[in-house]
Amino acid sequence: MSKEKAQNLRIDNTFDPVTYDPQYILMVNNLKKYFPIKGGMISRTVGYVKAVDGVTFNLKRGTTMGLVGESGCGKTTCGRTILRLSGDKTGGQVLFNGKEVYDLSDREMRSMRTKMQIIFQDPFSSLSPRLPVGEIIGEAVREHNVVSRAEFDDYIDGVMDNCGLQPFHKDRYPHEFSGGQRQRICIARALAVNPEFVVCDEPVSALDVSIQAQIINLLEDLQEKYKLTYLFISHDLSVVEHISDTVGVMYLGNLVEYGTTKDIFGEPLHPYTKALFSAIPVPDPDAKMKRIVLEGSIPSPANPPSGCKFHTRCANCMKICSEVTPEWKEIRPGHFCACHLYDDVKPAETAAE
Amino acid sequence: MAKKKQVGYLSAKEARRISKENRKITNEFEKKRKRKNVPESEYLTTMHDPKNAVEFDDLHTYFYTDAGTVKAVDGVSFNVPIGKTVGVVGESGCGKSVTSLSLMQLLQRPQGQVASGEIRLNLGDKAYDVTKAPNSAMQKIRGNVVSMIFQEPMTALNPVFRIGEQIEEVLELHNVDHMTEHQMKERTIELLEMVGIANSEGVYKMFPHELSGGMRQRVVIAMALACNPRVIIADEPTTALDVTIQAQILDLLRNLKDKINSSIMFITHDLGVIAEMADFVVVMYAGRIIERGTAQEIFHHPAHPYTIGLMASKPVVGKDVEKLYSIPGKVPNPINMPNYCYFKDRCEMCVKGCEGAYPKEIKLSETHSVSCYRYYGQKED
Numbered sequence: 001m002s003k004e005k006a007q008n009l010r011i012d013n014t015f016d017p018v019t020y021d022p023q024y025i026l027m028v029n030n031l032k033k034y035f036p037i038k039g040g041m042i043s044r045t046v047g048y049v050k051a052v053d054g055v056t057f058n059l060k061r062g063t064t065m066g067l068v069g070e071s072g073c074g075k076t077t078c079g080r081t082i083l084r085l086s087g088d089k090t091g092g093q094v095l096f097n098g099k100e101v102y103d104l105s106d107r108e109m110r111s112m113r114t115k116m117q118i119i120f121q122d123p124f125s126s127l128s129p130r131l132p133v134g135e136i137i138g139e140a141v142r143e144h145n146v147v148s149r150a151e152f153d154d155y156i157d158g159v160m161d162n163c164g165l166q167p168f169h170k171d172r173y174p175h176e177f178s179g180g181q182r183q184r185i186c187i188a189r190a191l192a193v194n195p196e197f198v199v200c201d202e203p204v205s206a207l208d209v210s211i212q213a214q215i216i217n218l219l220e221d222l223q224e225k226y227k228l229t230y231l232f233i234s235h236d237l238s239v240v241e242h243i244s245d246t247v248g249v250m251y252l253g254n255l256v257e258y259g260t261t262k263d264i265f266g267e268p269l270h271p272y273t274k275a276l277f278s279a280i281p282v283p284d285p286d287a288k289m290k291r292i293v294l295e296g297s298i299p300s301p302a303n304p305p306s307g308c309k310f311h312t313r314c315a316n317c318m319k320i321c322s323e324v325t326p327e328w329k330e331i332r333p334g335h336f337c338a339c340h341l342y343d344d345v346k347p348a349e350t351a352a353e
Numbered sequence: 354m355a356k357k358k359q360v361g362y363l364s365a366k367e368a369r370r371i372s373k374e375n376r377k378i379t380n381e382f383e384k385k386r387k388r389k390n391v392p393e394s395e396y397l398t399t400m401h402d403p404k405n406a407v408e409f410d411d412l413h414t415y416f417y418t419d420a421g422t423v424k425a426v427d428g429v430s431f432n433v434p435i436g437k438t439v440g441v442v443g444e445s446g447c448g449k450s451v452t453s454l455s456l457m458q459l460l461q462r463p464q465g466q467v468a469s470g471e472i473r474l475n476l477g478d479k480a481y482d483v484t485k486a487p488n489s490a491m492q493k494i495r496g497n498v499v500s501m502i503f504q505e506p507m508t509a510l511n512p513v514f515r516i517g518e519q520i521e522e523v524l525e526l527h528n529v530d531h532m533t534e535h536q537m538k539e540r541t542i543e544l545l546e547m548v549g550i551a552n553s554e555g556v557y558k559m560f561p562h563e564l565s566g567g568m569r570q571r572v573v574i575a576m577a578l579a580c581n582p583r584v585i586i587a588d589e590p591t592t593a594l595d596v597t598i599q600a601q602i603l604d605l606l607r608n609l610k611d612k613i614n615s616s617i618m619f620i621t622h623d624l625g626v627i628a629e630m631a632d633f634v635v636v637m638y639a640g641r642i643i644e645r646g647t648a649q650e651i652f653h654h655p656a657h658p659y660t661i662g663l664m665a666s667k668p669v670v671g672k673d674v675e676k677l678y679s680i681p682g683k684v685p686n687p688i689n690m691p692n693y694c695y696f697k698d699r700c701e702m703c704v705k706g707c708e709g710a711y712p713k714e715i716k717l718s719e720t721h722s723v724s725c726y727r728y729y730g731q732k733e734d
Binding site: 070071102178180201208209210211213214216217221235237238239241242265271276277278280281282283284285286287291294297298 | 374444445565566568582595596597599600603604622625626628629631652662663664666668670674676678680726
């Protein structure tokens, strides 16, 4: 057992470093985040949960990238790892404005925090019940000295106004607000420090349909106003299609497909993406769909299948799929995919389906 | 203080008065309900149409809270035909879950009470009025004739019992066919196979935490189907699940419905799911039905401004819109409902008549009806 296990434990950390390209606000290169599994008598590390296992993408300034996938595929961990919110990374690079996020000292990181912010999934648990709303929004502003003390009150009023909150809400506590209003508070909190980049971690999943539309519109308006860049994590594909410019599809810690929204939704390449899209319910009772039903559920990330991780559920599984890990390559300009079906296709050439 | 003068804040004296009054009302309801040996004739009734499995008739379910009476369901009537699926749509807090809980008599008591109205349940050779049925009769109905698939499979299963034991409990309680222990185990495994669990013998011995969300939901469905119920209430059965798992569960429910020919009352706020599952759709808003019809009518010709707004506010894959429509404002305070149309303050299509009392339901076709003043004129023409 020892040999096999030892091999499993060794973390492969080889990648080609990327050079900074100023058009991208964020460059993620082969990012890995493993969580150790402790076991045995003396709590040795006996294995790893490979939550994020080699994710590569670049994010242009002022655009929105959607990150979709089933629950447990590592979308949220990916977002948090980019912001350096879950300890150290395991491997790879995160270049934010050309600077490696994980190389910054604590002090530098602290000032960098104003540039990158996160909106959490659940507006019911991400707000402190003991602080009034004005303090929740203003705390970071004061700590980072974003504005002078004299302008502080007006500034907070302005931020709240932008997010559709009234100034008199400042003295209220989170429990006095409805779900949609709380999500506005979360958004106001994130935007109060003038960030350039915001990770939106399922910001509308906990909300009703009519409230969802309000929040999505708000996010879009704010993006236009402040030239924000979003990483929009969601499992609701229709929302992602609406808001995103580019989309990455994740499966078990890996990106399996990445491209512009039009390409991904118009001509999905990877069998997983196709299955995912065919599962979206369409609000039309007469729509006849050919649904690709994926059997079973997502395998354990602690012990992922060999070769292509999707081969256990894939409809187009071939012999090679269980043996060789498919390459991440550009099938068409700007449209990346990792699948053996496209092995013969020369990179970045128009292929016939 | 300034805060006390605001609307929605009650003085202690007033709160005491309300809760005293509430207790008087709820005690009366409870007394009625706790009687022993109630003759069957008291809750025996006849179905208006024997083709219906359930008939809700002018149902009023109120919650007597210390802040005032919340009319969670305020005059809802609709039918669930045998072998059909009825979808109930609406925002959270509109009373869709309370409607289904009234049918199961699982309301949070003593505050929650069915104040008036009838729910007629078809038992084949006879029909019961569920609202008048005592606990002893309800116990025979729950899980046997009517069963429920709950929203969160994580909390609907007991973490300290094995899956097999939990399903067998239902069979044992309603032991209709006088099964032996061995037969019950066989039936349980058969049920697990029916809901698409491959390793049914293994799952039989597992605990809920060993299963994924989709698998747990399948177990909950297996439990609901154990006694071949006539009516299945599915209360947001796929909201907590992924799209791919959701597709599996919806396929499963559709196939099972055909197999045992029961009716499904499908509660959800996802219009896509409703379009796929339902034969009839009921749209609820603030405790009342505002529109009802067949799925085709509701999705192709939505009539009520709220339904139209709801459709427009959901992004649809493959349909490009610059900006999503969002319904302005919010649901009125459930304690002080206005005496005009509840949607008037948020409605962008108001007409003159909207100033009047709450609009009566108006028929647009044989099956399609709506509560809105916009259609009053059309009918007279």
